[in-house]
Amino acid sequence: MAEKIEKLGKMGKINLQSFRISDYSFIFSFLVLVVIAVAVNPNFLTYQNISTILLQASIVGIIGLGMTLIISSGQIDLSVGSIVALVGGVSVLVLNQTQNFLLTLLFCIVFGAFLGTINGLLVTVGRIAPFIVTLATMTAYRSIIVQLGQGGPFNVASEILPSFRLIASGSFLGVPNLAIIFIIITIFMWVLTTKLKFGRYIFAVGSNEHAAQLTGINVKFVKTACFTITGALCGISAFLLTSRLTSIAAANAGTAFELDAIAAVAIGGTVMSGGKGMIIGTFFGALMIQMIEGILIAANVPPFLTGLVKGIVIIVAVLLQTVKWKRK
Numbered sequence: 210m211a212e213k214i215e216k217l218g219k220m221g222k223i224n225l226q227s228f229r230i231s232d233y234s235f236i237f238s239f240l241v242l243v244v245i246a247v248a249v250n251p252n253f254l255t256y257q258n259i260s261t262i263l264l265q266a267s268i269v270g271i272i273g274l275g276m277t278l279i280i281s282s283g284q285i286d287l288s289v290g291s292i293v294a295l296v297g298g299v300s301v302l303v304l305n306q307t308q309n310f311l312l313t314l315l316f317c318i319v320f321g322a323f324l325g326t327i328n329g330l331l332v333t334v335g336r337i338a339p340f341i342v343t344l345a346t347m348t349a350y351r352s353i354i355v356q357l358g359q360g361g362p363f364n365v366a367s368e369i370l371p372s373f374r375l376i377a378s379g380s381f382l383g384v385p386n387l388a389i390i391f392i393i394i395t396i397f398m399w400v401l402t403t404k405l406k407f408g409r410y411i412f413a414v415g416s417n418e419h420a421a422q423l424t425g426i427n428v429k430f431v432k433t434a435c436f437t438i439t440g441a442l443c444g445i446s447a448f449l450l451t452s453r454l455t456s457i458a459a460a461n462a463g464t465a466f467e468l469d470a471i472a473a474v475a476i477g478g479t480v481m482s483g484g485k486g487m488i489i490g491t492f493f494g495a496l497m498i499q500m501i502e503g504i505l506i507a508a509n510v511p512p513f514l515t516g517l518v519k520g521i522v523i524i525v526a527v528l529l530q531t532v533k534w535k536r537k
Contacts, residue, residue, distance in 0.1 A: 234529075235478045235490045235497075242500045250507040256383075262499045263388035268453070269466055270391050270495030271446045273473035274398045275439030277491045280474055281402075282435045283415040283483030284339040288328060289443050289470055291350035293463035296321045297447035298354040301363035301457055308369050310376065317444035324350065325440015329433030347467075351460075358459035365455045377453035387449060391492075394442070399488045411435060415483030465516070472498055472519050475526040498522075 246253040272289050279286045296317050304313040324346075331342045365373055379386045402408035413421040414431050422428050446466075451457055475481060476497050477490025501522065502515060510518075 235476060235487070235493050238476065239493050239497055242497055242504070246500055246504050246507075249504050253503070258503075260380075260383075260385055260388070262496060262503065263391070264385045266495040266499045267385075267387035267391035268446045268450050269469040269498070270473060270492060271394055271442050271449075272439070272466055273470040273477075273491045273495050274394060274488060275435075275442035276467075276470040276474050277398070277477070277479050277486045277488055278402070278411055278435040279339075279439055280471075280479055280481060281415045281483060281486030282411045282432055283418065284332065284432060284435065285343065285471075286325075286328065286339065286436065286439055287343040287467050288324075288347040288350060289439065290463035290466035291347045291354075292321055292324050292440060292443040293447045293450060293466055294457065294459060295324065295350045295354040296444050297451045297457040297462055298358055298363040298459055300447060300451055301365055304369070304373070304451075305366040308366070310373065314445075314448050317448040318441045319444070321444020321447065322437050322441040325436040325438070325443065326433060328440070329436030332436070333429040333432050354457075354459045354462075358457075360460060363457045363459065365451065370455050373452055374455050377449050387453070390445075390449065391495075394445070395488060395492045402486060402488050407431070407434070412484055412486065415480075416485070468516070468519060468523075469495075469498055472523050472526075475523050481527050 243253070250258075252258060272293070276286060276289065299320065300313050300317050303316050304310070307313065328339075328342055328346055331337050331346075332339050335342070377387055381389055402411065410421070410426050410431050413424070413426060414428050418428055421431075447457075447463075450462065473491050473494035474486075475494070477492070477494030478487040479485065479490060498519070501518060505515060505518060506512070
C-alpha cells in the first residue's frame with residue numbers, strides 16, 4: 210500500500226508530505242513575533258509570562274492538533290467549541306456524582322469521540338459537506354447543553370473543587386500541568402502523522418481522494434477517524450477547561466474555539482485545502498495566537514478587535530500558502 214502511494218506521489222496524483230525549509234516558515238514567524246512582543250513588552254521573556262502563554266495556549270492547542278488532521282484530510286469542523294461545551298457540562302454532572310477524576314476523564318474522551326464520530330458518519334455515510342454537517346452540529350450540541358443547564362452554569366461540587374482544580378492549575382518542576390499535557394499530546398500526534406501509515410493515508414486522502422481510494426485506502430474510515438480523534442481531543446480539552454474554571458457556562462463555554470483552532474492550523478503551515486499537515490506547526494501556531502493577543506493588550510488595542518486581527522491572520526496565512534504552492 211505504501212509503495213502504491215509513493216508511486217502515485219511521484220506521478221503527481223497524490224501530494225505526499227515533503228520536508229523543505231520553506232515548510233518551517235512558521236518558526237521564522239514565531240521568532241518575528243517574539244521580537245515584536247519584546248519590543249512592546251520588555252518583560253515578555255520572563256519565565257512567568259512564558260508559562261502563562263503555554264497555559265493559555267494549551268486547551269485550544271489540543272483542539273488544534275485534531276483540527277490539523279481534519280483539515281489535512283480535506284475537511285473542516287466548526288463544531289469543536291460546542292463539543293467542548295457539551296462534554297464539559299455533562300462531565301460536571303458525572304464528576305459530581307462519581308467524584309472520580311479518572312472516570313470523568315475517560316467519560317470525556319469517549320463522549321467526545323462519540324460526538325466526533327457522529328460528525329464523521331454524517332460526512333462519509335450521509336455524504337453531506339463537512340461545513341454543513343459541523344455547522345448544524347455546532348448549533349445542535351450547543352442547544353442540548355443549554356437546555357440541560359437551563360441556560361445556567363454547571364458547577365463542580367465544593368467538596369472536590371480544590372483537588373480537581375489542581376489538575377489544570379498545578380505544575381510539575383515549575384512547568385504548568387496544562388503545558389505538559391499539551392506537549393505530550395503534540396508528540397503523540399506527531400508520531401501518528403509522521404511515523405505511522407495512518408498519517409500517510411490522511412495526507413493521501415486530503416491530496417487526492419479518488420487516487421487514494423484507487424490504492425485501496427478506506428477513505429470513509431480515514432475521514433471518520435479524523436473526526437473521532439478530534440472529538441476525543443475536544444473531550445480532553447473539555448476536562449481540562451472544567452478543571453481550570455471549575456464550572457462550565459453552557460451558553461458560552463468554548464465559544465470561538467473553532468476560530469482559534471483553525472487559526473493555529475493555518476499559521477502552523479497546514480495546507481487549508483488538504484494533503485499536507487504540520488502538527489509541530491500547529492503547536493507553534495497556538496502559541497503565536499496567544500502571543501498576538503498579548504501584543505494587542507500591551508499595545509492597548511481594544512479587546513473587541515481581537516477577532517478582527519485573528520481573521521486577518523487566517524486570511525494572510527492562507528494567501529501565503531496559496532502563493533507558495535503556485536510557485537511550486
